[in-house]
Amino acid sequence: MKRLVTVLAIVTALGLLLAACAAPVAAPSAAPAAADQSAATTGDQKTICFAYQDLETEFWVAGHKAIVETLNELGVNVIERNANEDANKQLEQVKDCIAQGVDGIIIIPQDGESAVTIVGEANKAGIPIGVFNRPPANDSNPTLVIVANNEVITQQATDYMAEEAKKLGRKVTPLIMVGDLGDPNAVGRRQGFYNTIEANPDLFNEVIEVPTKWDGATALANLEAAMQANPEVDFLFTSSDFMYPQIRSVLEPLGKWKKIGEEGHVILGGLDGDSRACQLMRDGYVDATGVQDLFYEADTIMQAMLDAIAAGETTPEKWMDDPGFALTQANWEEKAMDMWGCKLFAESGESLERTFTAQ
Amino acid sequence: MKTTNRQHLAQLALQNTSLLLFIVVFVVFGLLAPRFFALQTFETILKQASYIGIVAIGMTFVILTAGIDLSVGSNMYVSATVAGLVMQELKAPVWLGLLVCLSVGMLFGGVNAFLITRVKIIPFIATLGTMVAGKGIGLLFSRSIQIPYPDSVLELGSSRLFGLIPLPIVIFLGVALAAQLVLTMTPIGRQIYAVGNDAEAAKKAGLSVGRVLTSVYIVSGLMAALGGFVSVAQQGVVHPGFGEGYEFNAIAAAVLGGASLFGGVGSVLPGTLLGAVLIQMIQTGLIFTKVDIYIQPLITAAIIFSAVLLDAFRNIQLQKLRRRNIRIDKGALVGAGDD
Numbered sequence: 001m002k003r004l005v006t007v008l009a010i011v012t013a014l015g016l017l018l019a020a021c022a023a024p025v026a027a028p029s030a031a032p033a034a035a036d037q038s039a040a041t042t043g044d045q046k047t048i049c050f051a052y053q054d055l056e057t058e059f060w061v062a063g064h065k066a067i068v069e070t071l072n073e074l075g076v077n078v079i080e081r082n083a084n085e086d087a088n089k090q091l092e093q094v095k096d097c098i099a100q101g102v103d104g105i106i107i108i109p110q111d112g113e114s115a116v117t118i119v120g121e122a123n124k125a126g127i128p129i130g131v132f133n134r135p136p137a138n139d140s141n142p143t144l145v146i147v148a149n150n151e152v153i154t155q156q157a158t159d160y161m162a163e164e165a166k167k168l169g170r171k172v173t174p175l176i177m178v179g180d181l182g183d184p185n186a187v188g189r190r191q192g193f194y195n196t197i198e199a200n201p202d203l204f205n206e207v208i209e210v211p212t213k214w215d216g217a218t219a220l221a222n223l224e225a226a227m228q229a230n231p232e233v234d235f236l237f238t239s240s241d242f243m244y245p246q247i248r249s250v251l252e253p254l255g256k257w258k259k260i261g262e263e264g265h266v267i268l269g270g271l272d273g274d275s276r277a278c279q280l281m282r283d284g285y286v287d288a289t290g291v292q293d294l295f296y297e298a299d300t301i302m303q304a305m306l307d308a309i310a311a312g313e314t315t316p317e318k319w320m321d322d323p324g325f326a327l328t329q330a331n332w333e334e335k336a337m338d339m340w341g342c343k344l345f346a347e348s349g350e351s352l353e354r355t356f357t358a359q
Numbered sequence: 360m361k362t363t364n365r366q367h368l369a370q371l372a373l374q375n376t377s378l379l380l381f382i383v384v385f386v387v388f389g390l391l392a393p394r395f396f397a398l399q400t401f402e403t404i405l406k407q408a409s410y411i412g413i414v415a416i417g418m419t420f421v422i423l424t425a426g427i428d429l430s431v432g433s434n435m436y437v438s439a440t441v442a443g444l445v446m447q448e449l450k451a452p453v454w455l456g457l458l459v460c461l462s463v464g465m466l467f468g469g470v471n472a473f474l475i476t477r478v479k480i481i482p483f484i485a486t487l488g489t490m491v492a493g494k495g496i497g498l499l500f501s502r503s504i505q506i507p508y509p510d511s512v513l514e515l516g517s518s519r520l521f522g523l524i525p526l527p528i529v530i531f532l533g534v535a536l537a538a539q540l541v542l543t544m545t546p547i548g549r550q551i552y553a554v555g556n557d558a559e560a561a562k563k564a565g566l567s568v569g570r571v572l573t574s575v576y577i578v579s580g581l582m583a584a585l586g587g588f589v590s591v592a593q594q595g596v597v598h599p600g601f602g603e604g605y606e607f608n609a610i611a612a613a614v615l616g617g618a619s620l621f622g623g624v625g626s627v628l629p630g631t632l633l634g635a636v637l638i639q640m641i642q643t644g645l646i647f648t649k650v651d652i653y654i655q656p657l658i659t660a661a662i663i664f665s666a667v668l669l670d671a672f673r674n675i676q677l678q679k680l681r682r683r684n685i686r687i688d689k690g691a692l693v694g695a696g697d698d
Contacts, residue, residue, distance in 0.1 A: 221407035225643040
């Protein structure tokens, strides 16, 4: 018993130490508890329930912020619910919102299947519902959906990269870091990349594909192997911006982590539009990045939701595409601040003034 | 005489199926893509196998006791995240970051050991629970944001001992050697095998089964943390998805290396080391040979499945061969006389 108490004491002490380590981390700008306001609808003020699966990446943190800011600007009362990546919990949270008599529901679902179920619940209750950026698995239940067109966005970025490649006056060897093949976003991005390849048959050698499973360590290992097998690669597209640190780790020892205009520069592009991509574009390492236009997505679904509420529609149905855009070195001056990652980057006190000179 | 030699040869081959499979895979990929035979390729394979190999060494300790540790992936994430935060927020030096990382890993292993030996929860359920809890704790600490490591860690991860051998490989081989020595030349090593073979008998023989189990889960936690640090030292950041599914690679490496999930059988050298390198070699080989990315998981699964089948076949055949040896005692004596 004495030993048991000792062990428990040690575990508790170390647990407290860990908690202390976590303390310096800043909480997201809009913590759910803080933002959870009264559900009561006062006068003409509308109340919208915003239920999201979690904020596990910078993208979702920015998406959350874009939606909350949009709602606040429109004077809408917001009830926030974080499901912590638990689809069942999210369903219960939405049922709770329905019981509170909200005017509309916006969800970022855990997955496409659970989205169908949650939308069904809202349909039964006669409350309009919208799904943000992660579409339901099927269209059996009517809903508003805003989703990025990954294929089109990727192609915009890779088309720009192809134009840069043409300036070299020779064929280039393309490589794509493919995401999880079970994820429609990854499949769409791969297709967008191939659209560019197929449109320029005289520009490209055989494509090298590197599976990553959306995992940093797998991406690093497979990219290193691919670069060893194909050292001639000089055109690289990553299906997500989060893999730039791994790309740098592989290219730098090979002398290929070079700025635009420097000898040995690999034409580099990605998709997401996060703050790291923004920094690397500013510094001249990345040529283009496809951007999911979070601000457009937030505005569009909010407007569709408010229109549906105003028209008294209980089960509105509309599929809205975010065509996104490509931030390139050519349109940096005009478009940089439209990219959510650059906005976050600038908000952290960083300058967007480019630090390199293309030769 | 010829029969005896053939039997010995068959026995030798069966005892080294992992090594034979390793050689076959290496040669086949090399013939399909000649660059695969380059020394640099082998170095890359070893380097990329290092972190999962280190985790698999810890897993081997656990599997030898007939246990399992499903929480190693979450452990890697939590320990690497805490170390990253300590270095980032407190501006701690790298050695302190590493120390914190290993301490958190051991604490994680200690919690597993406590649940298994004191609360008497079976290892599968206990570590499944800590796997889920660990991931949650890691996300709570990181707030789902990537944790960048200082450049000095990245430099460490890409440095070479005497300018020759990449540091991750040195750490991997060093840990493997130390683990093998512990398992084969120390009392605790023999006790681990004894507990894995028959925990009840080990208890009756006076061994403290609880102490042995506590040791192996703490070792597994320590190895998971070290493996995580080695991996992050090569990447430079801890991503929120870091560690997810790595437990399966670690288990596969240990089993491919000949460890039995029923306990009591297995080794780190060459066993687990070969298993970890084999898994990475298959992945690298598929990249070199440009196999369709939709087909790659099928080929990987087929090779791993073949290895496990071969292992099962090996055990059956070895049992048969040993039985024959008992029966042919007289013949063997006659053969010995002929010599």
